[in-house]
Amino acid sequence: MNSASQKWRDFKNKLTSRFVWPNKDNPEKLISPPSQYQLPLADWKAFVDARLDPSWEVTHEKQKQRTMHCKYHHRMSRKGYIGLEAELRNKKLVAEDEEVDRSVLWRKAREDKSGNITCSETSEVAEKIDELLEKKGKGEFKSSGMNDVLTAALGSQEHYGRVRGVGGFVKPQVYFKTLRKKRETISKVVIENVKAQSEETKSLKAELEMLRSQLAAVIPLINDRSSETVASNKFSGVKDSKLSDDVQDVYDCGCGALSS
Structure with a gap:
């Protein structure tokens, strides 16, 4: 089948290069198929229309560029x-x-x-x-x-x-007498486990994002309360220190009066 496919491509290439392309500007010569081949007229007309289509010319140019990369041409002919x-x-x-x-x-x-x-x-x-x-x-x-x-x-x-x-x-x-690599099959159980782990991972990521958003909303309130507490402690510290000094003055004055 591979050989037949290759020969079929070669035959179509021969028809294109010898009969279609040289006469693409002379439509009258493309009306009838080559006399040496018993080709149905309808098939020949469809073949000519396909080869003269602009899309096929683009494909032909791409293949031509690929062929140019072939550097080492053999000289065996058909043997x-x-x-x-x-x-x-x-x-x-x-x-x-x-x-x-x-x-x-x-x-x-x-x-x-x-x-x-x-x-x-x-x-x-x-x-x-x-x-x-x-x-x-x-x-x-x-x-x-x-x-x-x-x-x-x-x-x-x-x-x-x-x-x-x-x-x-x-x-x-x-x-080269090498073994062909066997395809590795994955059981349905493994596939289901992977899907379950993937869904669990997505759920954990969603919970983590929710906790991060909640934490971002709470942190400013904590910072504000901490600032108020520090300020309150400083103010109370100032009042207690002054009261302590007043008490000491009164005590000193009382002790002096008693001694006199």
Whole structure:
């Protein structure tokens, strides 16, 4: 199904690039479908209308920008990595029982018929692959799972849905023989407990805010009463001190009169 989906997209892309876009300014040539394909007229008209719609042109431009980030273009045509590996075995470049490193296939896929790599960026990666393969043979480089020669040479991690250098529709779990992470299920009891704790936390926060507001209203009254008490104590202290002095004067005068 994945292969059929890819071929269907490729076919629509061929129709767009070869027949629709070159004739978008000449509507007369778009009336009938291409003669080499037995396409119903209604389907062809709907396809042309969809491709000439401005919204599709925006989508096309976005995809074009994404494609520009692809720097290392292969030269395998339609044979793919599986066909390339079979070709290497037929030419006795690889033994029948030898396991071909995917970095070797990646490098060979970007060579021309003379065995040369014309792109400078691809050539740099190819040189790194040769160096790492040599170190691997000497035991100076150890590959583990996805961290192998090709990943180190490219300097980017492997995509979770595909594997570079081995062909389409190959998942990393299959190629690298890694276990797929199981989804962790949460029981309904745990979910209910979390909800209950969340509601309790909200209730406690509301009570705390209410207490803070009540405390904010009471503090000014407490401060006012404290000020009145301090002032009262000071006033009473002044009166008691004066009364004590008057009593002492009277006592002194009485004692003096008795002695005389």
